[in-house]
Amino acid sequence: MSDQEYTPKSKAGKWFNDRLPLLTLGSHLSDYPTPKNLNYWWTFGGILTFCLLTQIITGIVLAMHYVAHADLAFASVEHIMRNVNYGWLIRYIHSNGASMFFLAVYIHIFRSMFYGSYKSPREVIWIIGLLIYLLMMATAFMGYVLPWGQMSFWGATVITSLFSAIPLIGESITTWLWGAYSVDNPTLNRFFSLHYLFPFLISGLVILHIWALHVPGNNNPIGIDLKKPSKDTVPFHPYITIKDAFALLLFMIIFSGFVFFSPNVLGHSDNYIPANPLVTPAHIVPEWYLLPFYAILRSVPDKLGGVILMFGSIFILFVLPWLDTSKVRSAVFRPMYRYFYWIFVIDVLLLGYMGAMPAEGIYLALARIGTIYYFLHFIVVLPVVGLLEKTDPVPMSISAPVLSSGADPALAKKDYDKI
Amino acid sequence: MDKEEKKVNRRDFLFTASYTVGAVGLGAVAWPLVHQMNPDKAQQALATTEVDISQIEPGKSITVLWRGKPVFLRRRTKEEIAEARSVSLNDLPDPQKDEERVKEGKDEWLVMVGVCTHLGCVPLKNKGDYKGWFCPCHGSHYDLSGRIRKGPAPTNMEIPKFEFVDNNTIKIG
Amino acid sequence: MIRFNSKRLIIVILTTLIFIKPLFSAESIDPIKVNWSFKELTGKFDRASLQRGFQVYKEVCASCHSMQYLSYRNLGEPGGPEFTLEEVKAIAASVEIEDGPDSQGEMFTRPGKPSDKFKSPYPNVEASTAANGGAYPPDMSVLVKARPGGADYMYSVLMGYEEPPAGMKLDDGVYYNKYMIGQKIKMASPLSEGIVEYSDGTEATMDQMAKDVTTFLAWAAEPELEERHRVGFKVIIYLMLLTILVYLSMKKIWSRVDSEI
Numbered sequence: 005m006s007d008q009e010y011t012p013k014s015k016a017g018k019w020f021n022d023r024l025p026l027l028t029l030g031s032h033l034s035d036y037p038t039p040k041n042l043n044y045w046w047t048f049g050g051i052l053t054f055c056l057l058t059q060i061i062t063g064i065v066l067a068m069h070y071v072a073h074a075d076l077a078f079a080s081v082e083h084i085m086r087n088v089n090y091g092w093l094i095r096y097i098h099s100n101g102a103s104m105f106f107l108a109v110y111i112h113i114f115r116s117m118f119y120g121s122y123k124s125p126r127e128v129i130w131i132i133g134l135l136i137y138l139l140m141m142a143t144a145f146m147g148y149v150l151p152w153g154q155m156s157f158w159g160a161t162v163i164t165s166l167f168s169a170i171p172l173i174g175e176s177i178t179t180w181l182w183g184a185y186s187v188d189n190p191t192l193n194r195f196f197s198l199h200y201l202f203p204f205l206i207s208g209l210v211i212l213h214i215w216a217l218h219v220p221g222n223n224n225p226i227g228i229d230l231k232k233p234s235k236d237t238v239p240f241h242p243y244i245t246i247k248d249a250f251a252l253l254l255f256m257i258i259f260s261g262f263v264f265f266s267p268n269v270l271g272h273s274d275n276y277i278p279a280n281p282l283v284t285p286a287h288i289v290p291e292w293y294l295l296p297f298y299a300i301l302r303s304v305p306d307k308l309g310g311v312i313l314m315f316g317s318i319f320i321l322f323v324l325p326w327l328d329t330s331k332v333r334s335a336v337f338r339p340m341y342r343y344f345y346w347i348f349v350i351d352v353l354l355l356g357y358m359g360a361m362p363a364e365g366i367y368l369a370l371a372r373i374g375t376i377y378y379f380l381h382f383i384v385v386l387p388v389v390g391l392l393e394k395t396d397p398v399p400m401s402i403s404a405p406v407l408s409s410g411a412d413p414a415l416a417k418k419d420y421d422k423i
Numbered sequence: 424m425d426k427e428e429k430k431v432n433r434r435d436f437l438f439t440a441s442y443t444v445g446a447v448g449l450g451a452v453a454w455p456l457v458h459q460m461n462p463d464k465a466q467q468a469l470a471t472t473e474v475d476i477s478q479i480e481p482g483k484s485i486t487v488l489w490r491g492k493p494v495f496l497r498r499r500t501k502e503e504i505a506e507a508r509s510v511s512l513n514d515l516p517d518p519q520k521d522e523e524r525v526k527e528g529k530d531e532w533l534v535m536v537g538v539c540t541h542l543g544c545v546p547l548k549n550k551g552d553y554k555g556w557f558c559p560c561h562g563s564h565y566d567l568s569g570r571i572r573k574g575p576a577p578t579n580m581e582i583p584k585f586e587f588v589d590n591n592t593i594k595i596g
Numbered sequence: 597m598i599r600f601n602s603k604r605l606i607i608v609i610l611t612t613l614i615f616i617k618p619l620f621s622a623e624s625i626d627p628i629k630v631n632w633s634f635k636e637l638t639g640k641f642d643r644a645s646l647q648r649g650f651q652v653y654k655e656v657c658a659s660c661h662s663m664q665y666l667s668y669r670n671l672g673e674p675g676g677p678e679f680t681l682e683e684v685k686a687i688a689a690s691v692e693i694e695d696g697p698d699s700q701g702e703m704f705t706r707p708g709k710p711s712d713k714f715k716s717p718y719p720n721v722e723a724s725t726a727a728n729g730g731a732y733p734p735d736m737s738v739l740v741k742a743r744p745g746g747a748d749y750m751y752s753v754l755m756g757y758e759e760p761p762a763g764m765k766l767d768d769g770v771y772y773n774k775y776m777i778g779q780k781i782k783m784a785s786p787l788s789e790g791i792v793e794y795s796d797g798t799e800a801t802m803d804q805m806a807k808d809v810t811t812f813l814a815w816a817a818e819p820e821l822e823e824r825h826r827v828g829f830k831v832i833i834y835l836m837l838l839t840i841l842v843y844l845s846m847k848k849i850w851s852r853v854d855s856e857i
Contacts, residue, residue, distance in 0.1 A: 040853055061456065065456060065459055068459070068460065069459075069463075079664075079665065082665040082737065082738070083463075083465070083665075085820070086464070086665065086670070086819060086820075087463040087464040087465040087466075088459050088463045088464075089455070089458045089459045089461055089463060089464075090455035090458060090459050091459060091463070092820040092823075092824065093455055093824075093827070094455065094456075094459060096824075238853055242849050243849060243850065243853065246842065246845055246846045246849050246850075247846055247850075249842050249846075250839065250842045250843055250846050253835055253838055253839040253842055254839060256835055257832060257835045257836065257839070260828060260831050260832050260835060261832070263828070264824055264825065264827065264828020264829075264831060264832070265637055265824075265825070265828055267824075268741060273741060273742055273743055273744050273746075274742070276738045276739075276741040276742035276817075277734075277742045286777075437841065437844055437845050437848060438845055438848075440841055441838070441841040441842055441845045444834075444837065444838050444841055445838060445842075447834075448834060448835075448838060451834075464669075464673075465667070465711070468667065468669050468710065468711035469711055
């Protein structure tokens with residue numbers, strides 16, 4: 005992995021490093037040649053690591069006080085809020101932290117989709133990333149059940165009931181998931197156990213994700229391959245560490261705004277009503293970060309069809325590297341693709357909005373259009389645009405000035421960052 | 424040369440300042456994470472308990488729960504007090520006068536944490552060779568002042584902080 | 597071809613977000629907006645209002661609505677009504693709390709202590725529902741957080757009792773309320789002019805009592821609010837300071853490299 009031999013400065017360091025080369029690893033990470041033209045959309049990987057750490061630490065602390073029993077869960081959360089020293093703070097950091105985690109992951113994913121970070125040779129990084137995303141959704145879903153409010157209970161009921169749509173074995177699987185004949189105490193207990201486990205699986209995948217990244221190195225806004233190291237790269241520390249720190253601080257200010265001044269605005273008031281199996285809320289909605297998938301699920305009148313399309317909408321992302329036929333990596337040089345990219349973004353936002361609305365009338369119609377377009381983007385638009393579009397000329401290096409003869413002066417270094 | 428030095432110093436100051444301010448923040452973040460493990464407000468509210476002693480006859484005792492532990496409240500007879508005070512300090516593995524273990528003017532009332540100082544079992548009352556308490560786990564004997572006389576326990580049973588709210592009520596803790 | 601850029605995208609997103617506001621179907625009209633003292637970023641509770649609100653809760657609401665997550669000692673803690681220790685002890689002692697079992701295995705009652713939870717008017721949800729015409733009077737510990745519109749909604753419902761519109765038929769025990777979700781409520785108007793005689797002498801108008809008890813309920817749902825605002829203020833100022841320092845450090849470091857940031 006590393007090109008030069010790193011020798012620790014102290015004797016003790018050398019002794020230890022000979023037995024477990026952690027210091028060599030540290031030096032590799034610190035010296036790691038990173039493209040010098042990375043913009044702020046590249047800071048979200050570091051931000052996501054912070055989010056994962058924050059959720060794990062606050063989660064472990066909450067688990068010291070939370071009681072995973074249907075009769076006591078809601079009360080134990082109130083106990084944390086009212087009695088545990090700084091309990092309210094740790095709880096609100098954890099609940100809002102989940103939202104911030106997803107905000108960051110969506111920006112991170114959309115960055116990759118714009119700059120072609122999923123394209124060869126980074127397909128495995130992309131796939132590992134999607135596995136992390138899937139685990140995040142499962143973790144968040146189970147975590148939301150734990151306070152045992154009305155949305156916890158009914159959201160769990162709706163989503164676990166989907167499995168009964170599987171032909172032949174669906175009912176058995178659902179009962180097996182529940183550990184009972186409906187969402188009940190056994191369900192809550194196992195969700196608590198798995199909710200504690202999954203973040204550590206995510207951590208393992210994150211290590212693989214970064215390892216896989218360090219093989220080809222980071223992508224960059226103009227999508228060209230770089231020699232490492234070169235005058236086009238800078239060592240990760242201190243250049244990227246300080247920039248990530250700056251971006252992280254801005255992120256933390258927004259995070260703090262939610263935690264301290266509006267800690268419930270992203271949630272649903274119904275979840276402050278204790279779970280009642282006999283009363284269904286008027287509108288069952290998941291947390292905002294799951295809304296687009298919820299919209300897709302409800303677009304299809306057939307239950308199994310809805311489930312297939314909902315999971316399909318995530319699984320199609322796995323084959324994105326092979327659906328996109330373009331030889332040019334970054335959308336900076338792909339004017340036709342850019343157009344469709346932004347339409348896709350708006351489509352996802354539209355689906356999210358529809359997911360929060362009742363599944364009827366104009367809302368349902370728009371959700372259906374949004375769902376159809378979502379799949380069209382991957383199955384039709386990407387392959388076709390990649391083949392048909394006339395891309396702009398791609399520079400040879402980051403530091404090289406504007407290309408001569410026929411090149412568009414608008415592609416001078418200054419402009420492409422503004423897109 | 425001078426300008427270079429000045430530049431370096433200013434740069435170092437900025438970095439030092441950033442690190443320092445950052446470290447302060449990390450400390451501030453660490454505190455709630457540590458403090459949340461301290462007893463919460465509900466626990467703190469139960470840190471004291473008031474006991475009605477009006478129904479206890481001389482020679483009798485009751486046990487109450489305080490901070491999750493048993494507390495023995497024994498109302499001793501005059502004879503029991505005299506006997507406790509007649510013991511020579513040399514005979515005691517953990518020398519302590521009976522007068523030091525009770526409140527002045529309220530000598531009858533022995534209030535102590537009913538936990539054996541050896542390994543934490545709850546001693547049985549009115550048992551043992553010294554007419555006080557006997558711990559069945561490893562054979563420690565306590566006298567009528569709750570002091571260890573024989574057996575592996577190293578110290579006398581603990582006297583918690585307590586006070587008389589009035590003649591009929593003791594507040595422990 | 598429209599050239600999309602970040603600015604246009606942000607405008608589209610913001611416009612979309614504005615329309616996300618009506619997240620629930622229009623079965624209820626917007627609640628009355630009140631200028632609560634605890635609403636802004638530096639909001640605090642009005643102590644006197646909290647104490648009066650507690651009196652309203654105790655005399656009007658507590659006979660049906662429990663508040664099971666509150667303890668009497670909360671009434672004396674900072675950030676709330678801040679009754680004195682003596683007042684808190686007296687409030688607690690004025691109720692009989694079930695305790696036990698005693699050494700005979702029997703349950704018994706004793707006067708309340710500050711460490712006790714608020715006594716519930718009914719032993720369980722079923723008893724409460726049965727005693728109230730099949731409609732459970734919800735526990736009010738977090739009720740303000742459990743309703744969209746929060747304190748505004750609570751106040752509006754208390755003030756929203758009116759004659760039903762012409763032609764609307766109401767069953768026995770059902771009342772018309774302009775702001776209640778669904779416009780029907782199974783509780784008769786709990787407040788009426790002068791129903792409580794405030795111990796601090798304030799005139800007990802409907803509006804006054806509604807505001808006081810709502811303030812009390814808002815505190816009950818979020819007793820940590822004042823501390824949260826205080827700490828939040830410090831945290832954000834600190835983060836802004838550190839951001840500036842880190843930003844300057846970043847500029848310094850990157851000045852060594854011939855590139856834009």
